[in-house]
Amino acid sequence: MADLFPVPAEFAKNALINEKTYQEWYDRSVKDPDGFWGEHGKRIDWIKPYTKVKNVSYSGDVSIKWYEDGTLNVAANCLDRHLEKRGDQTAIIWEGDDPNESKHVTYRELHEQVCRLSNAMEGLGVKKGDRVTIYLPMIVEAAVAMLACARVGAIHSIVFGGFSPDALAGRIQDCDSSLVITADEGLRGGRKVPLKANVDKALETCWSVKNVIVVKRTGGNIHMVTGRDSWYHDLTEKAAPTHKPAEMSAEDPLFILYTSGSTGKPKGVLHTTGGYLVYASMTHQYVFDYHEGDIYWCTADVGWVTGHSYIVYGPLANGAITLMFEGIPTYPDASRFWQVCDKHQVNIFYTAPTAIRSLMREGEELVKKTSRKSLRLLGSVGEPINPEAWLWYHRVVGDNRCPIVDTWWQTETGGILITPLAGATALKPGSATRPFFGVKPLMVDAEGKVLEGAVEGNLCLAEPGWPGQMRTIYGDHERFGQTYFSTYKGLYFTGDGARRDADGYYWITGRVDDVINVSGHRMGTAEVESALVAHPKVAEAAVVGYPHEIKGQGIYAYVTLIQGEEPSEDLRKELVAWVRKEIGPIASPDLIQWSPGLPKTRSGKIMRRILRKIAENDYGTLGDTSTLADPTVVDDLIDNRMNRG
Numbered sequence: 063m064a065d066l067f068p069v070p071a072e073f074a075k076n077a078l079i080n081e082k083t084y085q086e087w088y089d090r091s092v093k094d095p096d097g098f099w100g101e102h103g104k105r106i107d108w109i110k111p112y113t114k115v116k117n118v119s120y121s122g123d124v125s126i127k128w129y130e131d132g133t134l135n136v137a138a139n140c141l142d143r144h145l146e147k148r149g150d151q152t153a154i155i156w157e158g159d160d161p162n163e164s165k166h167v168t169y170r171e172l173h174e175q176v177c178r179l180s181n182a183m184e185g186l187g188v189k190k191g192d193r194v195t196i197y198l199p200m201i202v203e204a205a206v207a208m209l210a211c212a213r214v215g216a217i218h219s220i221v222f223g224g225f226s227p228d229a230l231a232g233r234i235q236d237c238d239s240s241l242v243i244t245a246d247e248g249l250r251g252g253r254k255v256p257l258k259a260n261v262d263k264a265l266e267t268c269w270s271v272k273n274v275i276v277v278k279r280t281g282g283n284i285h286m287v288t289g290r291d292s293w294y295h296d297l298t299e300k301a302a303p304t305h306k307p308a309e310m311s312a313e314d315p316l317f318i319l320y321t322s323g324s325t326g327k328p329k330g331v332l333h334t335t336g337g338y339l340v341y342a343s344m345t346h347q348y349v350f351d352y353h354e355g356d357i358y359w360c361t362a363d364v365g366w367v368t369g370h371s372y373i374v375y376g377p378l379a380n381g382a383i384t385l386m387f388e389g390i391p392t393y394p395d396a397s398r399f400w401q402v403c404d405k406h407q408v409n410i411f412y413t414a415p416t417a418i419r420s421l422m423r424e425g426e427e428l429v430k431k432t433s434r435k436s437l438r439l440l441g442s443v444g445e446p447i448n449p450e451a452w453l454w455y456h457r458v459v460g461d462n463r464c465p466i467v468d469t470w471w472q473t474e475t476g477g478i479l480i481t482p483l484a485g486a487t488a489l490k491p492g493s494a495t496r497p498f499f500g501v502k503p504l505m506v507d508a509e510g511k512v513l514e515g516a517v518e519g520n521l522c523l524a525e526p527g528w529p530g531q532m533r534t535i536y537g538d539h540e541r542f543g544q545t546y547f548s549t550y551k552g553l554y555f556t557g558d559g560a561r562r563d564a565d566g567y568y569w570i571t572g573r574v575d576d577v578i579n580v581s582g583h584r585m586g587t588a589e590v591e592s593a594l595v596a597h598p599k600v601a602e603a604a605v606v607g608y609p610h611e612i613k614g615q616g617i618y619a620y621v622t623l624i625q626g627e628e629p630s631e632d633l634r635k636e637l638v639a640w641v642r643k644e645i646g647p648i649a650s651p652d653l654i655q656w657s658p659g660l661p662k663t664r665s666g667k668i669m670r671r672i673l674r675k676i677a678e679n680d681y682g683t684l685g686d687t688s689t690l691a692d693p694t695v696v697d698d699l700i701d702n703r704m705n706r707g
């Protein structure tokens with residue numbers, strides 16, 4: 063029986079949504095989507111108001127349109143409309159990699175910077191519909207660049223600063239960007255990242271790019287190509303400080319964001335203007351229970367969807383104060399997050415389970431030496447959070463006071479879909495709990511049969527849907543239909559597996575492509591991992607399937623021990639027995655490999671594809687490892703592969 067954490071009375075008093083509101087709004091959102099979203103669409107400013115709300119079909123030639131006859135501008139919604147009331151209020155608190163560097167940027171200042179860059183971009187010939195690739199570190203100019211694109215009607219494609227020149231080139235070529243906005247160098251954990259040099263290398267194979275704008279961040283030595291490259295500060299100083307925002311149709315594209323699927327090249331997920339902004343701002347307000355003046359910090363990078371929706375668009379559309387952090391959680395030491403919370407009096411803190419687990423490994427002392435009294439609400443995103451990490455986050459970071467919102471969503475969904483609302487939902491550690499307004503999750507079996515009640519299945523979403531959903535894969539609408547709507551006819555298939563309990567709560571078990579079939583029994587890798595990391599000596603674990611003569615698939619576990627623990631045969635037996643105890647004999651790992659590190663993307667996701675290959679003794683086709691945070695981890699894992707040969 064899972065622990066239950068009721069809504070704290072103190073929290074409920076001021077919460078924007080209570081249980082009654084949740085039920086009423088949810089019921090209406092699925093029974094009368096036109097009425098519900100017609101009303102909530104008004105939370106943003108429209109130049110020409112919409113008369114149509116929803117026009118969605120998940121069948122046939124999939125077509126998703128919201129507010130299609132309305133017009134608006136996203137940047138005007140995030141900036142101009144706040145100027146009168148909160149022009150002098152902070153929009154962005156920027157915290158540098160170096161703890162001595164930080165600044166506050168007001169809505170008025172941000173507006174002026176965005177106008178200047180918009181004019182500069184138009185001066186370079188950027189027009190509505192053009193693609194602009196942004197390859198920047200976590201500096202204020204990243205938000206300025208996004209908003210300037212939105213302002214002139216250009217479609218931005220942000221490529222995470224940690225991606226290699228090859229990965230960058232592929233993403234520029236796929237959407238034919240005419241402009242790249244980058245910086246001389248990035249700065250993370252005291253180390254420099256050669257962004258401009260990477261752009262130069264990438265552009266050797268990209269013919270569409272006419273201009274490169276370079277922000278000076280470190281002043282490092284870089285090469286500027288005459289006629290192609292210009293300095294950001296030169297262009298913006300010369301440009302006018304006001305700009306008339308372009309009138310965009312609700313269904314005009316806002317951005318493309320590349321995301322890796324289980325196969326093939328990354329997909330360019332396309333989001334549009336009106337529905338996305340309504341959904342990002344609405345979820346930001348209600349999921350984080352955002353009140354006027356709250357200091358809100360999402361630790362993601364703008365290179366990921368979480369940074370798009372919950373550092374920039376959602377918060378700024380709401381006139382919020384959003385903190386943007388350039389650094390990493392462990393620099394100068396592993397208490398950095400909590401120090402920043404104290405320094406800026408953060409009220410709402412949103413991070414990823416992988417960060418929690420790695421900080422948990424460093425011990426409580428580093429957390430306890432900070433105050434964290436300002437914190438009111440905590441959030442989690444990106445992967446299933448194991449109950450162990452959840453409980454630590456709740457007890458140690460939140461001092462048993464702050465509710466945790468475990469938010470499930472995807473790049474494709476644009477915003478949070480399954481999540482507790484802290485004033486309405488009793489929490490269960492490890493469960494993303496209930497659907498947000500408009501979201502209709504279904505559990506479906508392998509044959510496509512919709513399952514009722516408390517069951518486990520493939521997580522699908524049914525119409526009517528929510529306005530923030532992706533509209534297509536850039537340049538490949540057929541692949542869009544194929545990838546998401548063909549497995550189960552008429553439904554959006556998330557690629558995730560989930561369990562629904564007797565209370566109707568959802569427990570995301572991980573990607574279905576990561577599910578292992580052991581002796582005909584399905585086993586969520588996340589479930590086994592969760593059991594392993596619940597062991598006091600285990601810091602992190604990743605589990606994959608591998609071919610097994612008798613069982614079909616066996617369970618292969620990569621285990622990282624906490625500092626100071628040594629691998630041994632006794633410990634191996636202990637862990638196997640532990641998992642048997644936690645889940646059952648069916649879940650016993652067949653092989654445990656001690657791994658000092660796991661291959662992770664720079665956003666912290668474990669690359670199970672690589673782990674599966676190693677577990678299968680198949681090293682020839684490991685694929686691209688350049689996007690890993692530390693590619694040498696892979697060599698070590700191969701050298702120490704169990705039962706080699």
Ligand code: 6R9
Binds near residue numbers: 366469
């Ligand atoms: C927002 C984001 C999406 C995949 C998704 C799922 C996993 C995200 C989760 C979660 C369990 C959560 N995921 N949040 N799993 N609980 N709270 O991460 O987007 O990078 O596209 O990843 O991440 O497997 O399908 P994206």
